[in-house]
């Protein structure tokens with residue numbers, strides 16, 4: 303990020319201190335000793351909850367047997383070597399004149415969606431397919447074998463079982479029972495969508511390098527004026543504030559725009575995780591959030607807004623965790639990926655609702671996005687939404703197959719064959735994003751957790767259905783939403799009752815795929831009718847009230863690297879947003895004149 307005072311040395315020191323703390327066998331023993339006295343009155347109920355959480359957390363990091371420790375060291379070393387050798391895989395494609403071009407993975411993905419030349423898209427896809435053989439030639443199979451040996455040493459079925467149990471608190475068996483149900487329920491929808499694709503866009507569109515291109519229309523360009531980049535923070539703040547979402551005096555630093563030398567991935571992290579001290583004082587959270595926006599680029603406003611709704615959702619979730627230790631609100635295991643993503647995805651999903659767009663998608667003159675564009679978007683996207691679901695579930699199915707292979711069968715040929723088989727079965731053909739190119743499968747941290755996104759999406763649909771079926775049946779601008787999310791989903795953090803328990807408590811039903819599948823299966827005509835009615839209702843409701851104060855009970859600081867652009871402490875949230883707008887007009891003057 304190139305910030306003043308940055309120091310690799312300090313980073314390593316604090317990283318090692320955290321590792322030492324989380325891996326301290328003595329702390330674990332002390333906690334267990336104290337828990338033994340939980341019944342004789344020397345430990346209060348509140349202390350017992352905290353002690354259990356410390357034990358649960360440390361158990362994710364401490365390996366108690368020597369042979370397992372040795373295996374872990376060896377597999378981490380092998381993974382490190384593979385990650386390093388990965389830099390030797392050149393990212394290249396062949397342009398339309400036959401020249402080989404060096405490039406980046408981001409460009410490869412963009413070209414597959416947008417390059418009009420089929421041969422170029424195909425060459426990009428072939429590049430993605432090279433990831434598999436490369437990883438397999440550089441020791442991937444050995445890593446899988448060692449991860450499994452390590453997990454079995456600790457008493458798990460295999461590495462997948464270990465990961466899902468630590469991260470979500472339920473077994474691999476339970477995980478795939480839920481996924482199997484979703485897979486079977488959506489297979490007919492996939493077949494229908496593939497048929498429709500052939501009929502609408504021709505047989506050629508089903509080729510893996512053509513599908514994404516065939517389905518990406520002109521819409522981004524047409525809707526762009528209704529998502530002015532420089533207004534995104536205000537829109538996010540207003541939308542959250544009307545839902546009564548509060549940040550409990552958290553501080554959030556937002557570094558939204560790209561610049562030279564900036565870390566090439568957007569992310570959100572918490573240098574201070576919130577908690578309650580023993581005397582009951584609440585320590586609010588601190589969040590840093592970075593993204594890579596180029597304000598005058600087509601589509602950047604929409605991306606910024608969706609990202610703010612998503613990351614701002616994570617930040618809202620974490621800032622409302624009120625428990626007796628920061629171990630309930632730190633983002634690593636045992637924090638459930640599914641629980642965390644449910645909150646952010648529930649909030650960013652609003653951007654696709656006509657009811658939300660009628661209130662918030664406005665151009666620089668204050669004109670609302672016309673219904674015709676929403677209608678077109680529904681017609682173009684809705685029938686194919688199942689592709690995304692099937693692409694998501696393909697990853698856990700592939701990793702399950704991978705970790706269930708016998709050691710003697712774990713050969714490069716077999717792994718590639720299994721990857722292709724899963725793509726054919728789950729996605730109905732070879733995938734535009736080949737399974738072996740999905741970055742998550744490689745690193746220990748991110749492997750075997752993709753199901754978390756699937757369950758989160760499942761929970762999002764079930765939670766939406768709950769709000770639609772209760773109260774006045776709305777989500778957008780409804781103050782009840784923030785209150786219920788805070789009280790039911792957010793306050794507990796990674797403590798009990800955990801992801802499945804929380805969903806059950808709020809929605810009154812165990813987590814199921816029904817709401818998601820039902821929504822995918824709605825006919826386009828019916829969906830248009832529903833959304834049109836929502837759009838008109840929202841227009842009527844929003845006519846009068848766009849000037850109210852925004853109070854998120856948060857200090858928002860807009861920064862660009864070391865420069866502070868504005869601070870809500872000085873000028874209130876709206877004032878800070880206004881200053882931010884001025885800064886954008888100054889740095890990217892083209893934005894001001896974009897119609």
Ligand SMILES: [Zn+2]
Pocket residue numbers: 612616642643646
């Ligand atoms: Zn997220």
